[in-house]
Amino acid sequence: MKLRQFVFIATLLTAASIAGSGVRPQWSASPGQAAGSVEIVGLNGLRNVEFGDTQDELTRRGILRTDVDACGPTLAGHDTVSPIFVDDRLVLLWLGDPIHTPEGVTAGSPVAEVWSRYPSVRELDAPQGTHRFDGLLARHGDRAYLFLHDGRTVRKIIAGYADWVQRLFAEGHGPC
Numbered sequence: 001m002k003l004r005q006f007v008f009i010a011t012l013l014t015a016a017s018i019a020g021s022g023v024r025p026q027w028s029a030s031p032g033q034a035a036g037s038v039e040i041v042g043l044n045g046l047r048n049v050e051f052g053d054t055q056d057e058l059t060r061r062g063i064l065r066t067d068v069d070a071c072g073p074t075l076a077g078h079d080t081v082s083p084i085f086v087d088d089r090l091v092l093l094w095l096g097d098p099i100h101t102p103e104g105v106t107a108g109s110p111v112a113e114v115w116s117r118y119p120s121v122r123e124l125d126a127p128q129g130t131h132r133f134d135g136l137l138a139r140h141g142d143r144a145y146l147f148l149h150d151g152r153t154v155r156k157i158i159a160g161y162a163d164w165v166q167r168l169f170a171e172g173h174g175p176c
Contacts, residue, residue, distance in 0.1 A: 039078075039099050041159050043143035046093070049075060049083070051143070051160055053090045058083075084160070084168075092160035092168065101145060101157070109154045111136070114147050121147075124169055135169050 045051045049063060055073065058064035064083070065074045075081050080096030100106035103117035114121060114136050124135035124146075133148035133155055144162035146169055147154045158165055 040102055041093060041095055041099050041157070042102055043140055043145075043159065045090070045159075046075075046078065046081070046099075049078075049090065049093075051090055051093075054088050055085055055090075056088070058090070084164070086164065090160075091164040092158055095157040095159060099157070101159075105145075105147065105154060105157070107154055107156055111147075111149050111152055111154065114138070114149070114154060118145070124166075127172070130172065132172050137166065137169075 039046060045053070048061075049058065055064055058075075059066075063076050065076050073083060073085070075083055078099075080099060082094040083090055084092035084094070095107070097107040100109075101117075105114055105117055118136070118138035120138070122137045122139070124137055126132035126134050133150060136147040136149065138145045138147070139162050142162055143160065144165045146158040146165045148156040148158070158168065
Protein backbone atom coordinates (compact mmCIF):
# COMPACT_ATOMS: atom_id res chain seq x y z
CA MET A 1 0.00 0.00 0.00
CA LYS A 2 2.78 2.44 0.91
CA LEU A 3 4.64 1.64 -2.33
CA ARG A 4 1.47 2.30 -4.35
CA GLN A 5 1.01 5.67 -2.61
CA PHE A 6 4.66 6.56 -3.19
CA VAL A 7 4.43 5.69 -6.90
CA PHE A 8 1.20 7.69 -7.21
CA ILE A 9 2.70 10.74 -5.47
CA ALA A 10 5.93 10.44 -7.46
CA THR A 11 3.98 10.33 -10.72
CA LEU A 12 1.84 13.30 -9.72
CA LEU A 13 4.79 15.41 -8.63
CA THR A 14 6.83 14.69 -11.75
CA ALA A 15 4.01 15.65 -14.10
CA ALA A 16 3.27 18.83 -12.16
CA SER A 17 6.89 19.83 -12.32
CA ILE A 18 6.84 19.39 -16.08
CA ALA A 19 3.42 21.00 -16.51
CA GLY A 20 4.33 23.92 -14.25
CA SER A 21 7.13 25.07 -16.51
CA GLY A 22 4.80 26.37 -19.21
CA VAL A 23 2.99 29.68 -19.51
CA ARG A 24 -0.60 29.79 -18.21
CA PRO A 25 -3.17 31.82 -20.08
CA GLN A 26 -4.20 34.88 -18.10
CA TRP A 27 -7.89 34.44 -18.92
CA SER A 28 -8.39 31.10 -17.14
CA ALA A 29 -10.85 31.15 -14.27
CA SER A 30 -12.38 28.34 -12.27
CA PRO A 31 -16.03 27.55 -12.94
CA GLY A 32 -18.18 29.66 -10.68
CA GLN A 33 -15.51 32.34 -10.36
CA ALA A 34 -15.46 35.58 -12.26
CA ALA A 35 -12.60 36.02 -14.70
CA GLY A 36 -9.69 37.69 -12.94
CA SER A 37 -10.90 36.64 -9.47
CA VAL A 38 -8.45 34.99 -7.13
CA GLU A 39 -8.64 32.67 -4.19
CA ILE A 40 -6.43 32.60 -1.12
CA VAL A 41 -4.62 29.52 0.15
CA GLY A 42 -3.78 29.68 3.82
CA LEU A 43 -1.85 27.26 5.97
CA ASN A 44 -5.13 25.48 6.74
CA GLY A 45 -6.01 25.07 3.04
CA LEU A 46 -8.54 26.73 0.76
CA ARG A 47 -11.89 28.29 1.61
CA ASN A 48 -13.76 24.96 1.43
CA VAL A 49 -10.87 22.45 1.57
CA GLU A 50 -8.68 21.91 4.63
CA PHE A 51 -5.52 19.90 5.12
CA GLY A 52 -6.43 16.66 6.87
CA ASP A 53 -9.81 16.36 5.11
CA THR A 54 -10.48 12.83 3.90
CA GLN A 55 -11.17 11.88 0.31
CA ASP A 56 -14.56 10.52 1.36
CA GLU A 57 -15.53 13.77 3.10
CA LEU A 58 -14.52 15.93 0.13
CA THR A 59 -16.31 13.57 -2.28
CA ARG A 60 -19.48 13.59 -0.15
CA ARG A 61 -19.43 17.41 -0.15
CA GLY A 62 -19.09 17.41 -3.96
CA ILE A 63 -15.63 18.99 -3.90
CA LEU A 64 -13.41 16.05 -4.86
CA ARG A 65 -13.93 14.77 -8.40
CA THR A 66 -12.54 11.57 -9.83
CA ASP A 67 -14.68 11.56 -12.98
CA VAL A 68 -12.63 14.04 -15.00
CA ASP A 69 -9.83 13.28 -17.45
CA ALA A 70 -6.91 14.08 -15.15
CA CYS A 71 -3.94 12.29 -13.61
CA GLY A 72 -5.68 12.00 -10.24
CA PRO A 73 -8.56 13.44 -8.25
CA THR A 74 -9.35 17.11 -8.83
CA LEU A 75 -11.13 19.77 -6.80
CA ALA A 76 -14.37 21.07 -8.29
CA GLY A 77 -14.02 24.75 -9.11
CA HIS A 78 -10.24 24.77 -8.68
CA ASP A 79 -8.71 24.24 -12.11
CA THR A 80 -5.19 25.23 -11.06
CA VAL A 81 -5.05 23.14 -7.86
CA SER A 82 -3.82 19.55 -7.58
CA PRO A 83 -4.59 17.80 -4.28
CA ILE A 84 -2.20 15.19 -2.85
CA PHE A 85 -3.57 12.60 -0.43
CA VAL A 86 -1.66 10.22 1.83
CA ASP A 87 -3.52 7.56 3.79
CA ASP A 88 -6.82 9.08 2.59
CA ARG A 89 -5.97 12.53 4.06
CA LEU A 90 -5.23 15.74 2.15
CA VAL A 91 -1.61 16.62 2.90
CA LEU A 92 -0.60 18.98 0.06
CA LEU A 93 -2.01 21.31 -2.56
CA TRP A 94 -0.08 22.21 -5.73
CA LEU A 95 -1.25 25.68 -6.73
CA GLY A 96 -1.08 27.77 -9.85
CA ASP A 97 -2.16 31.27 -10.78
CA PRO A 98 -4.56 32.92 -9.77
CA ILE A 99 -4.46 31.38 -6.28
CA HIS A 100 -2.27 33.33 -3.87
CA THR A 101 -1.15 33.31 -0.26
CA PRO A 102 -2.66 35.76 2.26
CA GLU A 103 0.53 37.78 1.79
CA GLY A 104 -0.21 38.12 -1.94
CA VAL A 105 2.38 35.74 -3.41
CA THR A 106 1.24 33.76 -6.47
CA ALA A 107 2.76 31.96 -9.43
CA GLY A 108 4.40 34.77 -11.39
CA SER A 109 5.41 36.82 -8.33
CA PRO A 110 9.03 37.98 -8.21
CA VAL A 111 11.28 35.98 -5.85
CA ALA A 112 12.16 39.26 -4.10
CA GLU A 113 8.49 39.52 -3.08
CA VAL A 114 8.69 36.12 -1.36
CA TRP A 115 11.74 37.29 0.60
CA SER A 116 10.00 40.52 1.66
CA ARG A 117 6.73 38.82 2.65
CA TYR A 118 8.36 35.83 4.38
CA PRO A 119 11.58 37.11 6.03
CA SER A 120 12.38 33.74 7.65
CA VAL A 121 12.12 31.83 4.35
CA ARG A 122 14.73 29.11 3.87
CA GLU A 123 16.43 28.36 0.56
CA LEU A 124 16.26 24.83 -0.87
CA ASP A 125 18.53 24.07 -3.82
CA ALA A 126 17.44 21.62 -6.48
CA PRO A 127 20.05 18.90 -7.12
CA GLN A 128 22.68 19.85 -9.70
CA GLY A 129 22.09 18.40 -13.16
CA THR A 130 18.32 18.18 -12.77
CA HIS A 131 15.66 20.24 -14.49
CA ARG A 132 13.91 21.00 -11.21
CA PHE A 133 13.23 24.41 -9.72
CA ASP A 134 14.93 25.69 -6.58
CA GLY A 135 12.61 26.35 -3.65
CA LEU A 136 11.95 28.82 -0.88
CA LEU A 137 10.39 27.23 2.19
CA ALA A 138 8.23 29.36 4.48
CA ARG A 139 7.40 27.18 7.48
CA HIS A 140 5.04 27.99 10.35
CA GLY A 141 4.60 25.18 12.88
CA ASP A 142 3.59 21.96 11.15
CA ARG A 143 2.52 23.77 7.94
CA ALA A 144 4.49 25.38 5.13
CA TYR A 145 4.51 27.03 1.75
CA LEU A 146 7.09 25.98 -0.81
CA PHE A 147 7.68 28.48 -3.58
CA LEU A 148 9.31 26.80 -6.59
CA HIS A 149 11.18 29.39 -8.66
CA ASP A 150 13.57 29.89 -11.56
CA GLY A 151 15.74 32.42 -9.71
CA ARG A 152 13.57 35.38 -10.68
CA THR A 153 9.92 34.30 -10.62
CA VAL A 154 7.74 31.95 -8.57
CA ARG A 155 6.58 29.15 -10.88
CA LYS A 156 4.50 27.01 -8.50
CA ILE A 157 3.35 27.10 -4.91
CA ILE A 158 2.90 24.02 -2.77
CA ALA A 159 1.10 24.34 0.55
CA GLY A 160 0.45 21.78 3.23
CA TYR A 161 1.98 19.84 6.08
CA ALA A 162 5.62 20.92 6.36
CA ASP A 163 7.04 17.41 6.58
CA TRP A 164 5.29 16.39 3.35
CA VAL A 165 6.29 19.64 1.60
CA GLN A 166 9.95 19.05 2.45
CA ARG A 167 9.76 15.37 1.52
CA LEU A 168 8.17 16.22 -1.82
CA PHE A 169 10.98 18.68 -2.59
CA ALA A 170 13.73 16.29 -1.52
CA GLU A 171 12.35 13.49 -3.68
CA GLY A 172 11.65 15.78 -6.64
CA HIS A 173 8.13 14.80 -7.50
CA GLY A 174 5.10 16.62 -8.90
CA PRO A 175 1.38 15.93 -8.76
CA CYS A 176 1.11 14.24 -12.20
